[in-house]
Amino acid sequence: MVDYExxxxxxxxxxxxxxxxxILVIAGAGSGKTRTxxxxxARLIESGVRPEHILLATFTNKAARExxxxxxxxxxxxxGRLWGGTFxxxxxxxxxxxxxxxxxxxxxxxMDSEDSRQLINTCISELGINAxxxxxxxxxxxxxxxxxxxxxxxxxxxxIAGRYPYFYNLIDExxxxxxxxQIRKKELNMMDFDDLLFNLRKLMISNSPVLKEYSERFLxxxxxxxxxxxxxxxxxxxxxALSHRNLMVVGDDSQSIYSFRGANFANIVxxxxxxxxxxxxxxxxxxxxxxxxxxxANMSIINNEKQFQKKLKAVRSGGIKPVLAPVxxxxxxxxxxxxxxxxxxxxxxxFNEIAVLxxxxxxxxxxxxxxxxxxxxxxxxxxxxxxxxxxxxDVASFMRIMVNPFDELAWKRVLMLYRNVGKVTADRxxxxxxxxxxxxxxxxxxxxxxxxxxxxxxGFRKFRVMIENLxxxxxxKSASEIIEIILESGYHECLQERYTDIESRKEDLVQLGxxxxxxxxxxxxxxxxxxxxxxxxxxxxxxxADREENRVILSTIHQAKGxxxxxxxxxxxxxxxxxxxxxxxxxxxEEEERRLFYVAATRAKDQLYLCYPMFNYKRGMGNxxxxxxxxxxxxTPSSINDADSPYDQWIVKDVGNSWE
DNA sequence: ATACGATTTTTTTTT
DNA sequence: AAAATCGTAT
Numbered sequence: 001m002v003d004y005e006x007x008x009x010x011x012x013x014x015x016x017x018x019x020x021x022x023i024l025v026i027a028g029a030g031s032g033k034t035r036t037x038x039x040x041x042a043r044l045i046e047s048g049v050r051p052e053h054i055l056l057a058t059f060t061n062k063a064a065r066e067x068x069x070x071x072x073x074x075x076x077x078x079x080g081r082l083w084g085g086t087f088x089x090x091x092x093x094x095x096x097x098x099x100x101x102x103x104x105x106x107x108x109x110x111m112d113s114e115d116s117r118q119l120i121n122t123c124i125s126e127l128g129i130n131a132x133x134x135x136x137x138x139x140x141x142x143x144x145x146x147x148x149x150x151x152x153x154x155x156x157x158x159x160i161a162g163r164y165p166y167f168y169n170l171i172d173e174x175x176x177x178x179x180x181x182q183i184r185k186k187e188l189n190m191m192d193f194d195d196l197l198f199n200l201r202k203l204m205i206s207n208s209p210v211l212k213e214y215s216e217r218f219l220x221x222x223x224x225x226x227x228x229x230x231x232x233x234x235x236x237x238x239x240x241a242l243s244h245r246n247l248m249v250v251g252d253d254s255q256s257i258y259s260f261r262g263a264n265f266a267n268i269v270x271x272x273x274x275x276x277x278x279x280x281x282x283x284x285x286x287x288x289x290x291x292x293x294x295x296x297a298n299m300s301i302i303n304n305e306k307q308f309q310k311k312l313k314a315v316r317s318g319g320i321k322p323v324l325a326p327v328x329x330x331x332x333x334x335x336x337x338x339x340x341x342x343x344x345x346x347x348x349x350x351f352n353e354i355a356v357l358x359x360x361x362x363x364x365x366x367x368x369x370x371x372x373x374x375x376x377x378x379x380x381x382x383x384x385x386x387x388x389x390x391x392x393x394d395v396a397s398f399m400r401i402m403v404n405p406f407d408e409l410a411w412k413r414v415l416m417l418y419r420n421v422g423k424v425t426a427d428r429x430x431x432x433x434x435x436x437x438x439x440x441x442x443x444x445x446x447x448x449x450x451x452x453x454x455x456x457x458x459g460f461r462k463f464r465v466m467i468e469n470l471x472x473x474x475x476x477k478s479a480s481e482i483i484e485i486i487l488e489s490g491y492h493e494c495l496q497e498r499y500t501d502i503e504s505r506k507e508d509l510v511q512l513g514x515x516x517x518x519x520x521x522x523x524x525x526x527x528x529x530x531x532x533x534x535x536x537x538x539x540x541x542x543x544x545a546d547r548e549e550n551r552v553i554l555s556t557i558h559q560a561k562g563x564x565x566x567x568x569x570x571x572x573x574x575x576x577x578x579x580x581x582x583x584x585x586x587x588x589x590e591e592e593e594r595r596l597f598y599v600a601a602t603r604a605k606d607q608l609y610l611c612y613p614m615f616n617y618k619r620g621m622g623n624x625x626x627x628x629x630x631x632x633x634x635x636t637p638s639s640i641n642d643a644d645s646p647y648d649q650w651i652v653k654d655v656g657n658s659w660e
Numbered sequence: 661a662t663a664c665g666a667t668t669t670t671t672t673t674t675t
Numbered sequence: 676a677a678a679a680t681c682g683t684a685t
Contacts, residue, residue, distance in 0.1 A: 060675085088675050113674085138679085193675050260673060360672050362676085384676085385674090420685095422663045453662080455685070531675065558673045580672060596673085 002042055002074050012036045015281045016043050022241075022275035023248040024268070028312045029297070029602035030288030030564065033250055037224055038067050040248065041082075042074040044220055051082035055218045055240060059225040061085055061532070063562060067224075083218070087233050088193060088531050091200040095191075096527070098210050102199055104189060107404055107523065110530035111185070111192045112388060115409055116143050119188075123180040129173055137167055137174070146178045150194045151230045151262025163586060188408055193530075197232045204239045215242040225562075226251035226271075230262035238274070247275070253308050254301050257558060257596050259588065269308070286312045288564050290319025293608050296646040297601040299635050304591045322601070322608040322647045324632065329613050334370035336611060336652050337569050341376060341552060344567055344607075351377060353566035355553040357600045359578045363571060364554050371552065381555035387532045391495065391505045392512055396529055398486050399479070402470055403523050405439040417494050418459030425456055443467040462490045479522050480513030557600045568604035573612040574626040575633075597631045610647065 004016055012032055015025055016039045027033035037056075045051060058064040064084040072079055083090060096106055111119070121139035129136050137145070141164075149159045156178055157171050167174065185192065191199065204211045221241040223229070226249035229237070241247035249271060256265040272278050286294055291314040298312060327333045341354055358364055361382050371378045386392065394417060400410035408430055415426040428451045433439035442448060443464055452460045469489040473482065487495075487509065495502045519525035553565065557578075572578065579593030586592070601608060610632060615623045627633070637644040 086675065196675085258674075261675080362671060365676090382673095420663065424662060453685095455663085556673065582672065 001046065002039070004039060004043065008032075008036070008039060009285060011281070011283050011285060012039070015283070016040045018279060018281070020244075020246045022245055022271075022278040024271045024275075024278050024280045025248065025250040025283060026268075026280070026308060026310060027250055027252050027283040028286060028310055029252060029255060029599070030286040031283035031312070032285075032287060033252070033283060034063070034067060034224070034562070036283065037222060037250055038070045038074070041067070041071045041222065045071065045075050045077055045079065049219055051077070051079040053217060053219040054082050055090070055221045056082065056084040057087055057090060057221070057223045057237065058085065059228060059561070061089065063224060064089075086531070087229075087236065088196045089528075091196040091236075092528065092531065094200055094210075094214065095196065095203065098203055098207070099199065101207050101210070102203055103186070104191070104199075107527075108189045108191055109400065109404065109407060109409075110196065110527065111190050111409075112530040113140070113143065113193075114388065114393070115190070115530075116181075116192045118409070119184055119190075120146075120177065120181050123177050123184060127173075127176060127180060129177070136170060137164075142174060142177055142181075145174060146181065147192075147194050148260075148262055149178075150198055151232060152264070153231050189404075189406075190409070197230075197236065201232050201236050201239070204236070211239060211242065215240055215244075219244050220246045221248070223247070223249045224251075225255075227253050227256040227265045227268045228258040228261075228263040229267050230264055231267070232262075234264075234267045245275075254304070254310075254595055255561065255599050257561065257592060257599060259586075259592050282310060284310055284313055285315055287315050288605050289314065289602060290316055290606060292319050292321045292646070293601065293604050296322045296608070296635065297598055299646050300594060300601065300631055301598045303631075303634055304594055306588075306591060319606060320648075321645075322604075322610060323650055324628075324647045325609055325611045325650045325652050326628065327611060327613055327652045329615050329617070330366045331370075332652065333571055333611055333613050334366040337367060337571060337609075338370045338374055338376065340569070340609065341371075342374070349566055351550045351552050354569075355555060355560065355563075355565040355567070355603065356569045356571060357555055357557050357560050357603065358571050359557060359580055359596070361556060363577065367554065367571065377551040378554055379551040381553055381559050386508070387529055389505075389508065391499075392508060394494075395483055395486055395491065395509055395512065396526060398466070398470065398491075399482060399522060400526055401440070402473075402482075403526055406434060408434070411439075415463065417491075418456070418463055419497075420453070420455040421459050425451065425453070440467060440471050444471070462493075466490050478513070479516035479525060480510070482522070483509050483513045557596050560603050561599055564603050564605055566605045567607040567609070568600070569609045569611060570600050571611045573610045573629045573632060574616075575629050576626070577612075578629050578631065594631055597629070 004013060008016060012035065015023070015036050025036065027036070041054060041056060044054060056064060056067065058067065064086070068079060068082060068084050092110065099106055099108060117139040120142050124136065124139065145156060145159050145164060148163065149156045152159070156175050160167050160171055160174065185195065204214070218240055221237060223237060237247060249268070251268050253265045253268055256263060272280060294312055294314045301307065325336060327336050337356060344354060345351065356364065356367060364380065394413065397410040397413040400407045401414065411430050411433065412426045415421050415429055416423070429448070432448065432451050433442045436442045444467065449457060449460055466486070466489040469485055487506070495505055499505060516522070516525045519528070578597055579590055583589040583593050612626065612628050614626055616626050617623050635646050
């Protein structure tokens with residue numbers, strides 16, 4: 001049995017031991033939020049609740065895995081049947097079984113953002129909108145508008161008025177594109193990320209047996225990162241917890257950083273209104289950071305008007321003040337961070353206790369070069385996601401047409417891999433094969449060659465070889481074996497033509513195969529592929545290689561949420577970078593950016609370095625002068641008394657150019 | 661008309 | 676680094 005009183009503080013213990021009913025936990029950064037959630041699940045299971053009657057909704061798959069792993073360790077009870085994962089994951093599980101009620105086939109595919117961007121672009125060109133001289137937004141922009149409209153429940157005109165005023169005169173056309181996109185998705189039997197949530201809610205509202213089944217099933221619904229839920233997610237939770245009303249939500253309004261995705265921290269604020277009998281708990285004791293770091297974070301977040309009043313109390317004492325390090329330019333910034341990392345290593349700090357955080361992917365470019373040059377091992381938790389890389393999607397598309405021969409997007413993708421086959425030819429082939437009941441076998445007929453021009457014929461022959469090798473595979477073949485066959489049947493050649501780093505891409509494909517072994521079938525594997533993030537793959541990779549990863553972490557602030565390191569560097573702390581100039585266009589943008597700054601600062605346990613370049617070279621503009629972030633300026637005390645400052649300012653000497 | 665390839669531009673954050 | 680654009684070759 002777990003000794004809860006010994007392992008938890010009084011604040012946490014109250015939450016873990018609280019009776020049934022709706023519960024709101026306002027949990028400050030570093031207050032042991034995950035620990036509390038984990039122990040509550042453990043307590044529920046120990047008190048006899050069966051795991052399959054518990055639902056744990058988390059923000060990432062990784063968070064779910066970690067929490068469930070810890071619950072198993074604590075209780076020693078197998079909890080395989082416990083429902084845990086992201087909203088999209090849970091929606092997928094329920095929709096696979098019940099989507100026929102909404103007119104979908106149960107083998108629907110999930111589109112990732114690239115898929116939806118391409119489909120929207122197709123809709124735009126099909127509608128012949130580009131003919132006009134007006135510049136029309138690209139597929140990804142229309143996609144963002146549509147997505148925001150669905151997730152905030154504002155109509156498209158409202159979203160455009162608020163966030164994209166320069167498209168105001170195009171509202172009608174955008175609406176036409178949006179509705180065509182919805183129709184095309186349904187025709188293709190595909191759901192994008194938003195459909196998963198939207199359809200799950202629709203299913204439960206419109207179908208009482210389904211609602212009854214799931215809401216009666218879940219005796220307890222627990223939610224992490226509730227401040228980042230949107231309206232639809234909040235309603236889904238209400239529905240899932242409808243019968244038993246044991247809904248426990250945990251979050252921190254100061255860490256709400258996903259409004260661009262429709263997250264609305266009004267959910268957490270209004271929770272007591274929706275559940276008047278809700279018990280409210282606060283976790284305000286911070287175990288993570290030194291008082292100096294907490295002081296800086298608190299002084300920053302206090303500038304936000306829209307927030308819950310809460311005061312984080314430090315448990316720790318001592319430590320050094322956060323450091324502000326102005327540097328002359330980007331190269332010097334990379335030099336400084338690298339130099340400081342080397343010194344920390346000499347002091348005994350392990351690589352994986354050091355992180356460098358930034359606002360946007362491309363902010364880490366120079367640093368990556370410098371770290372590589374000095375031989376410091378690092379891991380990038382951002383940038384292109386593993387499952388979104390071209391070679392992964394290519395191979396997955398071959399598998400998709402085998403599983404679902406009517407997957408239009410997958411057909412077009414694989415066809416265009418061949419030489420002299422472009423959009424038009426691929427479309428012609430798709431029209432030809434999809435007119436038959438068995439599209440795959442039509443590839444083997446000579447009629448197919450009628451779709452090809454002279455130049456494209458060799459490519460068609462190669463494609464036919466590929467399909468010949470894939471078409472009669474026994475069902476028993478594993479994904480790894482199929483990937484092997486795809487490589488041997490011509491894809492290897494294709495890699496050679498296109499890329500210079502073939503070996504590492506082939507390695508990725510082997511890992512993709514390994515990863516797939518965790519699933520019961522290839523269908524299930526492909527169905528979840530779009531919901532995977534690179535972190536799932538990274539984790540899996542290290543697990544399979546069975547080696548302790550010990551590397552410096554480079555991450556966006558968003559991806560750093562919930563994590564902690566002994567030393568954190570925040571780079572590019574200049575105004576325009578954080579807050580990002582673009583983000584300020586939104587009326588609530590500045591406060592959200594300040595919350596990002598707060599999240600980044602509170603990741604640090606012992607040392608925090610804020611770094612910004614004073615000059616930046618921009619093409620066409622020469623050297624521009626950068627100011628420190630307004631979030632740093634506003635921390636600077638009016639008196640020149642150093643003791644009042646929440647940070648120490650360092651003067652970084654120029655150590656010369658790194659290429660000398 | 662179609663596909664390719666050189667050139668230019670452009671990057672927020674994520675399921 | 677990747678995508679979009681534009682001009683050229685087939």
